[in-house]
Amino acid sequence: MEFGEMAILEHSRSADVFADTPVTCLELPLDSFADYRRLHPETSLKIMRNLAAILARRLVLANAKVDLLSAY
Known part of the structure; x- marks a missing residue:
């Protein structure tokens, strides 16, 4: 089982x-998500765009940290 957006x-x-x-963990197998994407293309596009935005923000922050650390 894998966790997270990656x-x-x-x-x-x-x-x-x-x-x-204690927590409850819900699982969405990749095959099920692929089926959902085929059945609901508009919604899955929104999900993937949101995911891209999250990852882009993280990349910007990571690059800023690298720039800051390489200044020393």
Whole structure:
């Protein structure tokens, strides 16, 4: 089982998930998400655009950190 938005794009992940309290985890298998995308193209486009926006913001922040660290 993979967690997070990166698992939607590929079968790997960039972080671990830990909980301090009991939690319920819901699973959406990639095959089911692929079926959903075929059946609901407009909604899945919105999901993928939102995902792209989140990842783009993270990339901008990561680049800013690299610039800051390389200034030293």
